[in-house]
Amino acid sequence: MAKKNPTQMQTDWTYAPAPESTSHIRLEKKYQLFINNEWVEPSSKKYFPSINPATEETLAEIAWANEADVDRAVKSARKAYKEVWSKMSGIERGKYIFRIARMMQERAREFAVIESLDCGKPIRESRDVDVPLACNHFFYYAGWADKLEYAFPHKIPEALGVAGQIIPWNFPLLMAAWKIAPALAAGNTVVLKPAETTSLTALKLAEIIKDSGLPAGVVNIVTGFGDTGAAIVNHHDVDKIAFTGSTHVGKIIQRAVVGTHKKTTLELGGKSANIILDDAPIDQAVEGIINGIFFNQGHVCCAGSRLFVQENVADLVIKKLKSRMESLYVGDPLDKNTDIGAINSKEQLDTINKYIKIGKAEGAEIYQSECSIPSRGYFCKPTIFTGVSQSHVIAQEEIFGPVLTIQTFRTIDEVIQKANNTPYGLAAGVWTDKGSRIFNLTTKLRAGVVWANTYNKFDPVSPFGGYKESGFGREGGLHGLSAYLK
Amino acid sequence: MEVLKTYKIYIGGSFPRTESGRYYPLLDAKGNTIANVSLSSRKDVRNAVVAARKAFGGWSEKTAFNRGQILYRMAEILEGRKLQFLEELKKQGSSKEKAAREVQAAIDCLVYYAGWADKFQQISSTVNPVSSSHFNFSALEPMGVIGIIAAQETxxxxxxxxxxxxxCGGNTAVVVASEELPLCAVTLAEVIHSSDVPGGVVNILTGKLSELAPALASHMDINALVKESLGGLDKPIALACIENLKRNITYQPGTEHGLQNITDLQEVKTTWHPIEHIGGASSSY
Incomplete structure (x- = not known):
């Protein structure tokens, strides 16, 4: 620093802003419910705003569906199931799904921008992860529609009927794709409810569904809050409930369907362990830790939120981790340089701050990167806690934000026990250079997805879902089909 | 003078009486006492779950081939004890022909699942061609400790x-025998005990369904509950299962058993592993 730069090169490495343009997106001021391929006013006459969490500005007004609206949507889905969709050949069903995938690809950029506006996630992520994965999900399941009899040996594939689907706000479009694509491929019709803070991309998807010529009523999208979701869950003519969200709400849903004929799949919370062994490639592992906990602001059910580092490399790993955290850009989700965008809602930011407070009170040592955060909007600095023990609340409960707890361990047995000592079982990560050690750990960790020397990777062909209280059923891949077949 | 058998329960590889000291008399059609059967308690359920959890690691890590051999050994021992089971079934009201069919079906069932042990994985696993440089596969793993409520009418x-x-798939089990027809389950414990099945892998309790089923359903360290529909008991059991999101698997009575009985008690685990591409020939080796 003291030396003068002889070549006069710029040594201030801050990036110039590189915001993605919003000029090419089309957003209505007001969105109605999408029922039977038509935009209909909610019988509740009520609307609620969808807020851009980075600016706190209202993006659009969204219809709030009540019980009567949900009933209308289920009736439309039932009619479409009975009269059209269940009678259509697999190859024809598949063609519609392929067409939806293609039309999404054509409008990918618009989807990415709206997703970042509505959800707060960095444009780099919505552009490179959410939207392509969502398109690919439709593309993957489209091809299954006429091949269902190959999927499960000794089983005659049969659709369930009307699927009620309730999705979260962390990957709005991607979750809609995860739900709709396999349901349609298996021959079901759909009533989908997006999360109340992130309805926009699902409604844009409805535009595509309409444009694609998909028969009316096959997909219905009803927006609203928890009461709208409850109306779907409790509707007598729904055959299947697929839910992604918190374990708490998952259990409420499961209670509600007891004694009915409804099948459920639940993709719930997690507190996933990310384990760094002393022979791991440390720099790659540090990238993996960053990606594990700060990807999508930590709003990831499978986030690697419990880091376990082998004691003899802990100091080094934590030092490198802190240094890497300093290079993370927190800010405008639409800026292509941004690593960490906005927290999805004020409510979620409050939850995260509550946990940060608890962590400090429990005696864990906090470190936050020194980055600046915008004065407006909901933002949270990347945060890690060291000196954490198993009994700490922040090591047990899902925070759903950019907050990492770090524990150390000495032996492999110890870390397996610690990692598995949780009611959750969604995902885990293992970092080591030794193949046999990887498979020792990956087979003993009680989790539905295990990443070895990588983290937070997703693919339409790759089944995803949890053990224990992280839910049941799988989404993606061949196994994801079984959730929508008898 | 005939030496009568004491019907005890089976926990962790031994045959204790219920810790509660209670019993219920089993009567034949004429009202004569056939046996005094253990009336197991909630505490017996808890002890059995501890034994089953302890046995889970070792059993699930045995090779599939080995588990198949042990199941086949069970079939062998059951075959050797055929007469005893026939007698017990008749004592409990079965006709001679029906008893013979049931014992044969039980032997065949063990042989059937012995054969599945090292095959169901191959049928149900996938290698997933992801669009990135990773080796990705999904394989089945046992859920853990399974609560079993025996089909009541047999x-x-x-x-x-x-x-x-x-x-067969590496789980361990806590079993509640048929309340009205418990004898064969206890004798089966003796078959299991002499078949190289490690202690704790299977634990068998007798007693009142209304007492033991809720205890199984609400236990936080049981991963799944398997039964045939029990009518009015189904709903409270289903509700109790939600506390730890226990997988609640209920078959309609008379459903034929098969591969699905194995896979319903398995979790799908997906593993991602990076593939390095450095040097080497690209496509023409």
Whole structure:
């Protein structure tokens, strides 16, 4: 620093802003419910705003569906199931799904921008992860529609009927794709409810569904809050409930369907362990830790939120981790340089701050990167806690934000026990250079997805879902089909 | 003078009486006492779960081939004890022909699942061609400790099919025998005990369904509950299962058992592993 730069090169490495343009997106001021391929006013006459969490500005007004609206949507889905969709050949069903995938690809950029506006996630992520994965999900399941009899040996594939689907706000479009694509491929019709803070991309998807010529009523999208979701869950003519969200709400849903004929799949919370062994490639592992906990602001059910580092490399790993955290850009989700965008809602930011407070009170040592955060909007600095023990609340409960707890361990047995000592079982990560050690750990960790020397990777062909209280059923891949077949 | 058998329960590889000291008399059609059967308690359930959890690591890590051999050994021992089971079934009201069919079905069932042990994985696993440089596969893993409520209207086959399909895939089990027809389940414990099945892998309790089923359903360290529909008991059991999101698997009575009985008690685990591409020939080697 003291030396003068002889070549006069710029040594201030801050990036110039590189915001993605919003000029090419089309957003209505007001969105109605999408029922039977038509935009209909909610019988509740009520609307609620969808807020851009980075600016706190209202993006659009969204219809709030009540019980009567949900009933209308289920009736439309039932009619479409009975009269059209269940009678259509697999190859024809598949063609519609392929067409939806293609039309999404054509409008990918618009989807990415709206997703970042509505959800707060960095444009780099919505552009490179959410939207392509969502398109690919439709593309993957489209091809299954006429091949269902190959999927499960000794089983005659049969659709369930009307699927009620309730999705979260962390990957709005991607979750809609995860739900709709396999349901349609298996021959079901759909009533989908997006999360109340992130309805926009699902409604844009409805535009595509309409444009694609998909028969009316096959997909219905009803927006609203928890009461709208409850109306779907409790509707007598729904055959299947697929839910992604918190374990708490998952259990409420499961209670509600007891004694009915409804099948459920639940993709719930997690507190996933990310384990760094002393022979791991440390720099790659540090990238993996960053990606594990700060990807999508930590709003990831499978986030690697419990880091376990082998004691003899802990100091080094934590030092490198802190240094890497300093290079993370927190800010405008639409800026292509941004690593960490906005927290999805004020409510979620409050939850995260509550946990940060608890962590400090429990005696864990906090470190936050020194980055600046915008004065407006909901933002949270990347945060890690060291000196954490198993009994700490922040090591047990899902925070759903950019907050990492770090524990150390000495032996492999110890870390397996610690990692598995949780009611959750969604995902885990293992970092080591030794193949046999990887498979020792990956087979003993009680989790539905295990990443070895990588983290937070997703693919339409790759089944995803949890053990224990992280839910049941799988989404993606061949196994994801079984959730929508008898 | 005939030496009568004491019907005890089976926990962690030993045959204790219920810790509660209670019993219930089993009567034949004429009202004569056939046996005094253990009336197991909630505490027995808890002890059995501890034993089953302790046995889970070792059993699930045995090779599939080895588990198949042990299941086949069970079939061998059951075959050797055929007469005893026939007698017990008749004592409990079965006709000679029906008893013979049931014992044969139980032996066949064990042979059937012995064969599945090292095959169901191959049929149900996938290698997933992801669009990135990773080797990605999904394989089945046992869920853990399974609560089994034996099919109530049979004494032997209704317990054998659920035990065999659970342990075939590496799970351990806590079993509640048929309340009215409990004898064969206890004798089956002796078969299991002499078949190289490690202690704790299968634990068998007798007693009142209304007392033991809720205890199984609400236990936080049981991963799944398997049964045939029990009518009015189904709903409270389903509700109790939600506390730890226990997988609640209920078959309609008379459903034929098969591969699904195994896979219903398995979790799908997906593993991602990077593939390095450095040097080497690209496509023309």
């Amino acid at each position: 004494s032997l086959i209704g317990v054998v099919k659920f035990i065999a399909s659970a342990i």
